[in-house]
Amino acid sequence: MNENDIEQQVVKFLQKTPHFFAQHLDLLDNLVIPHAQKGSLSLVEMQLERQREQIKILQAELSLFQQLAHQEQDIFFALMPLQKKLASAENLEQGVDVLNQWAKKFDLQQVKLLLFRDKWQGEQIGDKNWLDRKGFELIRLERFGLRRFYLGELSNREKSLLFLLDELPVGSVACCLLGIKPNQHQANGILLFSARDTQHFYNGQDTAFLSHLVDIVELHLHRWLLPCEKQ
Incomplete structure (x- = not known):
């Protein structure tokens, strides 16, 4: 039995035995x-x-x-129902499920939260949520420039980095960098919205709503993964 298996058994035992320390x-x-x-x-x-x-x-x-x-009262009231559901989510997986349920009301295909391994740690982050920074750097330089958002289509190579085979085809995306702060120039992840329609997201769209949505998701992301964040 390896170290990871032992650790998981300890976790399960403590979860089933809440009075152990007492x-x-x-x-x-x-x-x-x-x-x-x-x-x-x-x-x-x-x-x-x-x-x-x-x-x-x-x-x-x-x-x-x-x-x-x-x-911005209109955006505030549009985001309130989502905010309430995100607040009830206890971990990353539940949070992504809430985002996907919300996104389907707007005819979106999927929402993904992808994290860079050099900014996070911890086994509770599943393999499907990791993103290779070196691979994404090519997308960032080509599509983002100095911006926080990219809206539009992706090449097949770019799609292969961001999506699994069963998540294709993808028409257009809204890709949002997470964790960009004045004292932190590298993103710690991306929030990714995809649509079947190639014209659903396009360059020049207003990003005010997305900006506020990203701020909210970032707050909850740190709550869901508080023990995993690298200092």
Whole structure:
């Protein structure tokens, strides 16, 4: 049995035995967890740390929606139902399912969240969600320039990098870079919308709605994958 199998068995055991630590208080007192900035933390300290991070994310989410409600009411009300469902999603897979259900109302084919491995870590991210940065760099240089969004068609080579065979054919896409901040020039992933119609997405379309949608998805992405983000 390899290390990964043992780890999964431990996880399943603890999930099925929620009172384990209550029955082994000596272990709880002595258990320490490595932390990138703080050396090591007790289990209780780690729980408090995670709660503080969750509060920060919720505060940022509330601030974002307050700004959006004040500045662009139409977009705010259009995104509210989606925001409520995303808030109830507990992990990446559930979040993508919510996005796909929402996208089908707009005759879209699919929504994908693809992440760059050098910005994230953790086994809870499935293979289908990883994206090769070197391969995507050719698309970024050709299609994005200095922009955060690309809307339009892709070549067959580009499609083969972003989509599985059973997800083809794809007519046009809206591809959005995630994680672009003033102090972080490299994206940590992409949010990808696809449509069968080659004219559904095209160069020159207004991206205001997409911009707000990306901001919301980014907030939830960090909540879904909080332990996996590389500092």
